[in-house]
Amino acid sequence: MNDWINLHALWQIVVVxxxxxxxxxxxxxxxLRALSLRPGGAQVQAGDEHVVGGxxxxxxxxxxxxxxxxxxxxxxxxxxxxxx
Numbered sequence: 238m239n240d241w242i243n244l245h246a247l248w249q250i251v252v253v254x255x256x257x258x259x260x261x262x263x264x265x266x267x268x269l270r271a272l273s274l275r276p277g278g279a280q281v282q283a284g285d286e287h288v289v290g291g292x293x294x295x296x297x298x299x300x301x302x303x304x305x306x307x308x309x310x311x312x313x314x315x316x317x318x319x320x321x
Contacts, residue, residue, distance in 0.1 A: 276293075
């Protein structure tokens with residue numbers, strides 16, 4: 238172990254940074270993609286104005302993804318406000 242660099246703490250920072258910095262936006266993108274599914278499983282085409290609702294499974298998956306992202310943002314705000 239190096240006296241100047243704490244490799245264990247550095248590894249924890251990298252993992253949390255990857256999860257929060259890349260994982261949450263990727264999860265949000267997956268939620269948007271799931272939201273655009275049609276009931277038959279096909280994707281919505283650009284300029285298609287006939288789609289009123291999406292697939293119930295896609296809407297449920299999108300809601301779950303958005304809930305996880307919202308919970309992570311709320312937890313981050315909680316940590317910042319409580320100083321710890």
